[in-house]
Amino acid sequence: MEQYLYLIPALPLIGFLVLSLAGKYLSRNFIAGIGAGSVCVSALITIILGVRFLQSPPGTVYTQLLWHWFLTGHLSADLSLRIDALSLIFICIITFIGALIHIYSIAFMRNDRDYARFFASMNLFVCAMLLLVMADNLVLLYLGWEGVGLCSYLLIGFWYETPANYRAANKAFVITRIGDTAMIIGLFLIFKELGTLYIPDILIQSTQHFNSGSATITLIALLLLSGGIGKSAQLPLQTWLPDAMAGPSPVSALIHAATMVTAGVYLISRMHTIFELSPLAMHVTAVIGAVTLFMAGCSAMVQTDIKRVLAYSTISQIGYMFLAMGVGAWSAAIFHFFTHAFFKALLFLAAGAVIETLHHEHNIFKMGGLRKEMPVIYYTFTIGAAALAALPLVTAGFFSKDQILWYAWSAGGGHPALWALALSGAFITAFYSTRLILVVFWGDMKTTPGHLPSGIMTVPLIILAFFSIAGGWIEWPHNLLHISLFSEQVQQVLPVTQLKPHLPEEIVFQLIAVVVSLFGIYTGYALYYRQSELMTLWRQSANVMTVRNFLLNGWRFDQLYDTLLVRPFLFITRINKSDVTDKLYTGIADIHLQLNKLFSFFQNGSLRWYVAGVLIGILFIITLQLLL
Known part of the structure; x- marks a missing residue:
């Protein structure tokens, strides 16, 4: 199976090349077949690979060297792929959810004039993200990193005729470039200190080369963290993500669930050894995550645009992942990434169906009364919102968020203040999730629906709704059931969470979290349904x-x-x-303009002037020969 690893990113890349070069000559059905089909086949290969991987001994790693990329001085880089338990989780999410989003897009974008350009950009997006998570060296990882930045620019500004859309694309590109610049400086420092950018070697040599807490390792970790903050829209580089909702709804689903914003989570978890060597960087990561989740949640509570509510929600949920990584709960962070991908993709796709049905209306207070008109969308959206709100023991979001809340207090890097912010975020999330359901689907109808979504759009919603419930059952709280299938795989790559001694009973924190979430749901119900x-x-x-x-x-x-x-x-x-430099070049330009005016006198169109000029030139040359 290892010899087929290259097909996972290669198939979307081939789809991109075909659609970008020949898309205008192909029928829409053929475009949809290439665009969605390439990602679906990639997902199928990933599933087969995943089944085989789970049957392999613990610690199995699949590698494939495609070719030697370059060698300059002491720096070498290969185009080589590497899959372990961590990267496999990301690949499964990218391809599986990416395939569902592509299938949904077949109908959603059917009437768009740039059908081929849309699928070409989406395929390149998936390919770049796959390269990022499958790379075995930081040079190839950075290629994928910049690739997802480019594709986000192309897709956020897809409808570029509207000025706000291309401004949002420019904003996303510029702000993430701040983090990317910091990240590349961090890569330079890693190579300077260790002489390699091969990821397994970095993880091994870091513990031997650096002292814990040293200035150099802290600087490297903070630079890498800055890159993750930019891509994952964390404080203070979070402002680009709400404006990124200018893109089509499938683009928003792909960015928020499977690509782009999760790149920062992958980078930090992949380079976990460097972060563990810097307690300061770990603490900064946790604080940034906790503050971000609270601030973004507060903004989500008052948004009126349905997609901006979900955008701020993503910033908040990624904050939970950063918090978990910062306190040393690595498997909890990846588990929340896993569950979040399902319900956030579901919410964006369902929101897109609502927007499309209501004639491109985004304001939630101009919706209402849709639960009977759009029953499939209503039930699937409710499941997604319930998972976002962490409805206890029912939804996948509860199982992953419960872990983070517990570890925010109990893990080695945990602190009561971090736990309090995370708990406040849980209340806020439950509140705005309830608000969203009640305002959009209950109450009086304010906008008459148009054509209802087709079956090809609703099938991906039903599949995602199933995983938004069942996706959390593979990892239960240890005091309830001894089921830890997810963490057993992740901990083959990432460290086991270290707990503080003399902790209170976990059930106490779970009950507090449940009460807070239910109270958030009730508060939303009381304020937005009963109209207090x-x-x-x-x-x-x-x-x-x-x-x-x-x-x-x-x-x-x-x-x-x-x-x-x-x-x-x-x-x-x-x-x-x-300035002086501009005047220098302006002066050169002015001189050329004057010379042009001078010599243009001789180009007056008169044949006699031209003949006379030739004769004068000949006589001048003969005279020089006679004199010399």
Whole structure:
């Protein structure tokens, strides 16, 4: 099976090449077959590979060397692939969920004029993400890393005729470039210190070369963390993701569930040895995750655009993953990535169906009353929202989030403040999940639905709804059932979570989490279904509305960056617009313009002038020969 590893990323790449070069000559059915079919076959190969991998002895690693890429000085890089338990989880999510999103897109994008360009970009997106997680060296990983950045730019600005869309694409590209720059500096430092960018060698040599807590390893870890923060939209580089909702809904599902924002989680977990050697970097990772999950959750509570609610929700849920990694709960972070992928893809695809049915309406307060008109969408969306809210013992989201809440207190890097922020985030998540269901699907209908989604759009929703429930059953809390199929695989690659001594009973924290989540659901029900007087008073309060608008604008980070960075930069560029360097090149251009005017006098179109010029030239040459 190892000899076929290359087919997993190669098939989407071939689909991209065919559609980008010949897409305008192909029928829509053929385009859909190539675009969705290539990813579906890649998913099928991954499933077969996964079954064989699970039957292999613990610690099995599949590798395949395709060719030697380059050798310059002491730096060498191969185009080689490596699959272990960690990368296999990511590959399964990327291909399986990517295939469902592509199938959904066949109908969703059917009437778009750039049908081939859409599937070509989606295929390249999947290929780049697969290269990122399958790479056995950081050079190839960085190629995939930049590839997903490029594809996100292409897909966020897919409908580029609208100025807001291409501005959102530019914003995503520029902000993530900040983290990418920090990351590449970190790779330079790794090579300088260790002389290799081969990932297994880095993980082995790091413990031998660096002292725990040394300045160099801390700097490297923080630089890599910066790269992860940019791609995964964590504080303070989170502002690009809500605006990225300008892209089509399948693009949003792919970015949030299987690609792009999960790249940062993979990078940090893959380079876990470097982070474990830096307690400061681990602590910073945990704090950033905890603060991000709380702040993004607060913004999600007040959004009116259905996709922006889900966008802030993704920022918050990725924050849980960063928190878990920061406290040393590596398997819990990856498990939450696993479950989150199913229910977040489900929510975005269901939201896309609602938007499409309501004539491209995004405002949730212009929806309502859809549960009877769109029963399949309603039930699947409710399952996804319940998983997001971590409905106890029913949904996959509960099993993964419960682990993180427990480890935020009990793990070696845990702290009561981190646990309190995570618990607050659980309440907020349950609240806005309930708000979303009630406002969109209950109450009075405010927009008359158009054509209902076709079967090809609803089948992926039903599959994702199933995994949004059953996906968590492979890993139960240890005090309830001794089922740990997921962590047993992950801990072949990542360290086992170390607990503090003398901890309270885990059941106490679980009951607190359950009560908080249920209270969040009840609060959403009381405020948005029963329409309590409290909501009316809040709407009439200037202070409350000021806070609401502050959160609606994402804590005004965009305005802060505009004041501190954008405007000063533009001011400096205006001052520096005519500096010495510009005058030098302007002077050269002016000289050429004057020479052009001078010599153009001789190009007046008169044949006699041309003949006279030739004769004068001949006489001049003969005279020089006679004199010399």
